[in-house]
Amino acid sequence: MQRRRFLHDLSRRAAALALGSLFAAPALRRDARAAQPLPPNGDYPFKLGVASGMPRPDSVVIWTRLAVRPHEPGGGLPDAPIAVRWELADDERFSTGLRSGEFIALPEHAHSVHVEVVGLRSGATFFYRFIAGDVASPIGRTRSAPALDADVSRLRLALASCQHYEQGAFAAHREIAGRDLDLVLFVGDYIYESSNPRYRLRPHEAGTPLTLDAYRARHATYKLDADLRAAHAAHPWLVTWDDHEVENDYAGERSPSDLGVDAFLRRRAAAYKAYFEHMPVSPGVLPTGPAMRIRDRFAWGRLAELWTLDNRQYRGVQPCADGRGAGGRVLAQCDELADESRSMFGADQERWLERGLASSARRWKLLAQATQISDSGVDTPSGRRIYTDGWDGYPAARQRLLRAIAEPRLADVLCLGGDVHRHVAANLRLRANDARSPIVASEFVCSSITSHGLSEAVTxxxxxxxxxxxxxxxxxxxxxxxxxxxxxxxxxxxATPSPAQPDASLSTQAIFHVESGRAGVLRG
Ligand SMILES: [Fe+2]
Structure with missing residues (x-):
C-alpha cells in the first residue's frame, strides 16, 4: 500500500481539471462542481486495485474503482461524485513524461474510473496510478500498441479464461503477473454467478447475484484476490465474456432459468453494468440497458490483427433446449441443428468479422472468442453425442465462419478460445476430422485458471x-x-494439477506451434 500527500495547489488543480475533461468520455462526465474529495482519514479506497486495457498505438485505458467496503452497496462511500486524479508517466517514479488529469467518479457507476489516455507514444511502456484525497493507488504498468505500420518482431500474450473463485487459488495469475508480456487476453467466465458445493475451496461472498449491487459485490470478491490484482497491474488486458458473467448457458435474450425475457434482460443489464464498472474497457462502451458492445478489433503493428468476439449477447438459443428458454444439453440428434439461420455471433457481428477478415493486411489474424470452435463431439455406441452450448450446437454458423476464412484463402488465422476447462490444440477443417479436407485455420484453447474440468475418462x-x-x-x-x-x-x-493451491507453481504441459503460411498445429 502506498500513500502520498497530494499538493492542493489551486492553479494546478484547475489545469488538471481541464486536462481531465479532455480525457473523460462524455457519457461518464458530470459537472465537476458537484464533486467532493474523498473524505480524509477513511479506509483505503483502492482495495480493488488498478488495471489497464484496450491498448491502441496512441492510447490505453486505465481503470480503478474506489471502494472502502467493496461488498457493501455504494462501496462504503458517500452517495456523491468523488474527484480522482490520475497520472501516467514513462517511469515508475513519475518523473518523466508525466500526464495527469482529474476524473469525477460517480456513485451511479460504483465510483469506477475509466480514463482513455490519448496522445501516447506507440509501442511504449508506461506507469500509472490514481490519487483520491491524500491516498495514492498501487502503481500499474501498461503498454501502448505499436504503430499500425510498424514492423513488429513479436507479440507475447497470456490467454486465460474461467476463474471460478470458489474452485481454487489464482496461482496462474501470479505467474502471469511476473511474465514479460505485451497483453493478457481473457476470453470469458471472469466471474461465476453460480456455485458448486462439491468444489468449494473458498466461498463467494453471497448466493447467486441477480441485482446490480449483488453483481458488484461478486466482482469485488474476485478483484480482492491479490494475484488477480497483480496480473491486472502488470499488463494491459483485452477482454471478452462468456456466460457466467451473467448466467450459465444464457443465449441472447433467453435464460435457462424460469426468468421471462423482460426479467432476464433486467438481470443481464445489471450484470453487464457491473462488468463494465470493474473492467479496463473504454468509457465509450458504457452499457445502455441490457446492451454493451464488447466486440472489438485491435492491431499489433503489421504483425497481427486481433478480434475480440461476443459469443453470448447475440446468439440464438441452443438447439432443442427441451422446453426451457435456453440451455445446453448433451444430445445425439436434433432437427434444429440443421437450421441455417441459427447464429453464434448474430448476423451483424458475422458480417463485421467476415468483412474485417477479408480486408486485413496483417500477417496473423487472431480470433479471440469464448469457447472451442473445433468439433468436440464424442462417439458412443448410440451415435456421436455433442454438447449444444458450444460451437457443436451451431454447425451452420461454424461453417460460415470457416468459409469466411477458406474462401478468401486467408492464411495465418489462429483461433484462441477458453470455456471448456482443458488445454486444446486443434486443426480446423471445413469437414471436421476428415484428413482429405484441407486445414483452413489453427486453434489453441486454454484450460481454466481454476474451474473444474471434465474427467480424464471423458477427455x-x-x-x-x-x-x-x-x-x-x-x-x-x-x-x-x-x-x-x-x-x-x-x-x-x-498448468498445475487441480485444484490449484495458493502456493502452486505451474509447469509446461505441452508446446505446439503453427508455421506462418501453413495452417495446422504442430507439436513442439
Ligand atoms: Fe467456464
Missing part, C-alpha cells in the same frame, strides 16, 4: 473421437502463453 474419449484435436487435457488448470513472430505462432500450455 480420452474426446481425443479418440476427434483426430483434429492433437492435444486435449482436462486434468490441469492454467493458461496458455502465446508467442507470435512473423515466422510462427507458438503456444506453451502452462
Amino acid at each position: 480420452t474419449m474426446l481425443r479418440a473421437s476427434n483426430p483434429d484435436m492433437l492435444h486435449a487435457r482436462s486434468d490441469e488448470r492454467g493458461y496458455a502463453l502465446i508467442d507470435i513472430t512473423s515466422e510462427a505462432a507458438s503456444c506453451e500450455f502452462r
Whole structure:
C-alpha cells in the first residue's frame, strides 16, 4: 500500500481539471462542481486495485474503482461524485513524461474510473496510478500498441479464461503477473454467478447475484484476490465474456432459468453494468440497458490483427433446449441443428468479422472468442453425442465462419478460445476430422485458471473421437502463453494439477506451434 500527500495547489488543480475533461468520455462526465474529495482519514479506497486495457498505438485505458467496503452497496462511500486524479508517466517514479488529469467518479457507476489516455507514444511502456484525497493507488504498468505500420518482431500474450473463485487459488495469475508480456487476453467466465458445493475451496461472498449491487459485490470478491490484482497491474488486458458473467448457458435474450425475457434482460443489464464498472474497457462502451458492445478489433503493428468476439449477447438459443428458454444439453440428434439461420455471433457481428477478415493486411489474424470452435463431439455406441452450448450446437454458423476464412484463402488465422476447462490444440477443417479436407485455420484453447474440468475418462474419449484435436487435457488448470513472430505462432500450455493451491507453481504441459503460411498445429 502506498500513500502520498497530494499538493492542493489551486492553479494546478484547475489545469488538471481541464486536462481531465479532455480525457473523460462524455457519457461518464458530470459537472465537476458537484464533486467532493474523498473524505480524509477513511479506509483505503483502492482495495480493488488498478488495471489497464484496450491498448491502441496512441492510447490505453486505465481503470480503478474506489471502494472502502467493496461488498457493501455504494462501496462504503458517500452517495456523491468523488474527484480522482490520475497520472501516467514513462517511469515508475513519475518523473518523466508525466500526464495527469482529474476524473469525477460517480456513485451511479460504483465510483469506477475509466480514463482513455490519448496522445501516447506507440509501442511504449508506461506507469500509472490514481490519487483520491491524500491516498495514492498501487502503481500499474501498461503498454501502448505499436504503430499500425510498424514492423513488429513479436507479440507475447497470456490467454486465460474461467476463474471460478470458489474452485481454487489464482496461482496462474501470479505467474502471469511476473511474465514479460505485451497483453493478457481473457476470453470469458471472469466471474461465476453460480456455485458448486462439491468444489468449494473458498466461498463467494453471497448466493447467486441477480441485482446490480449483488453483481458488484461478486466482482469485488474476485478483484480482492491479490494475484488477480497483480496480473491486472502488470499488463494491459483485452477482454471478452462468456456466460457466467451473467448466467450459465444464457443465449441472447433467453435464460435457462424460469426468468421471462423482460426479467432476464433486467438481470443481464445489471450484470453487464457491473462488468463494465470493474473492467479496463473504454468509457465509450458504457452499457445502455441490457446492451454493451464488447466486440472489438485491435492491431499489433503489421504483425497481427486481433478480434475480440461476443459469443453470448447475440446468439440464438441452443438447439432443442427441451422446453426451457435456453440451455445446453448433451444430445445425439436434433432437427434444429440443421437450421441455417441459427447464429453464434448474430448476423451483424458475422458480417463485421467476415468483412474485417477479408480486408486485413496483417500477417496473423487472431480470433479471440469464448469457447472451442473445433468439433468436440464424442462417439458412443448410440451415435456421436455433442454438447449444444458450444460451437457443436451451431454447425451452420461454424461453417460460415470457416468459409469466411477458406474462401478468401486467408492464411495465418489462429483461433484462441477458453470455456471448456482443458488445454486444446486443434486443426480446423471445413469437414471436421476428415484428413482429405484441407486445414483452413489453427486453434489453441486454454484450460481454466481454476474451474473444474471434465474427467480424464471423458477427455480420452474426446481425443479418440476427434483426430483434429492433437492435444486435449482436462486434468490441469492454467493458461496458455502465446508467442507470435512473423515466422510462427507458438503456444506453451502452462498448468498445475487441480485444484490449484495458493502456493502452486505451474509447469509446461505441452508446446505446439503453427508455421506462418501453413495452417495446422504442430507439436513442439
Ligand atoms: Fe467456464
